[in-house]
Amino acid sequence: MSDLIVTRATPADAPDLGIIGPAAYAAAYHDDWDDAVGFFQQLKTFGAEAMLETLAAPDARVWIARQDGVGVGFLTMFIGSLEPVNSREGGAEIPRIYLLPGARRGGIGKKLLDAAETQAKAEGCTYVWLDVMEHAEWASAAYVRWGFADIGVQTFSGGLRPGRSRAMRVMVKDLK
Ligand SMILES: CC(C)(COP(=O)(O)OP(=O)(O)OC[C@H]1O[C@@H](n2cnc3c(N)ncnc32)[C@H](O)[C@@H]1OP(=O)(O)O)[C@@H](O)C(=O)NCCC(=O)NCCS
Numbered sequence: 001m002s003d004l005i006v007t008r009a010t011p012a013d014a015p016d017l018g019i020i021g022p023a024a025y026a027a028a029y030h031d032d033w034d035d036a037v038g039f040f041q042q043l044k045t046f047g048a049e050a051m052l053e054t055l056a057a058p059d060a061r062v063w064i065a066r067q068d069g070v071g072v073g074f075l076t077m078f079i080g081s082l083e084p085v086n087s088r089e090g091g092a093e094i095p096r097i098y099l100l101p102g103a104r105r106g107g108i109g110k111k112l113l114d115a116a117e118t119q120a121k122a123e124g125c126t127y128v129w130l131d132v133m134e135h136a137e138w139a140s141a142a143y144v145r146w147g148f149a150d151i152g153v154q155t156f157s158g159g160l161r162p163g164r165s166r167a168m169r170v171m172v173k174d175l176k
Pocket residue numbers: 024025028096097098099100103104105106107108109110131132133136137138139141142143145
């Protein structure tokens with residue numbers, strides 16, 4: 001892989017984040033949606049304007065992975081967000097980690113996670129957590145490989161294709 005760089009994202013990265021997010025989400029999860037309007041609303045939460053709002057939040061930390069100068073993946077983290085199963089103190093939530101299709105399976109996700117974990121520890125967090133759609137085996141496989149453990153279930157709030165499971169696994173990784 002050529003020239004991969006992971007950096008903390010700033011508002012100047014919002015245009016690239018606003019391309020990676022909708023494209024990566026659609027590539028992985030388009031089949032969950034059969035309603036174009038609902039799908040649009042979901043994609044919009046990954047757009048540049050939404051990313052600018054995230055970047056402005058005091059508890060948000062965002063990283064972007066660039067290859068040959070262009071954005072290919074990103075991760076968002078919220079310091080102080082507690083896992084929803086036991087509300088354990090000391091948490092940081094990783095609500096989004098998304099790579100463009102051609103960037104997957106090459107260790108870029110792990111590089112983004114390493115940056116987030118280092119930051120979470122520096123800010124006194126003792127664990128990171130995330131949730132993942134139950135059917136997204138590719139993502140849960142990566143999380144297990146990276147040291148996350150399944151601690152329970154919660155329900156996706158969006159309107160998915162009828163019959164599609166809205167169950168999400170909640171996963172936690174302790175920081176040592
Ligand atoms: C989930 C994601 C962030 C993982 O990042 P990644 O850089 O691809 O992961 P890695 O290359 O570090 O792979 C780690 C392990 O995950 C598992 N894995 C990753 N992709 C997989 C796939 N398509 N099928 C099965 N297992 C997979 C493997 O165990 C892999 O280790 P291996 O390649 O040594 O076998 C990335 O695939 C992605 O962005 N997917 C699309 C968006 C998404 O679903 N995001 C998660 C939302 S909750």
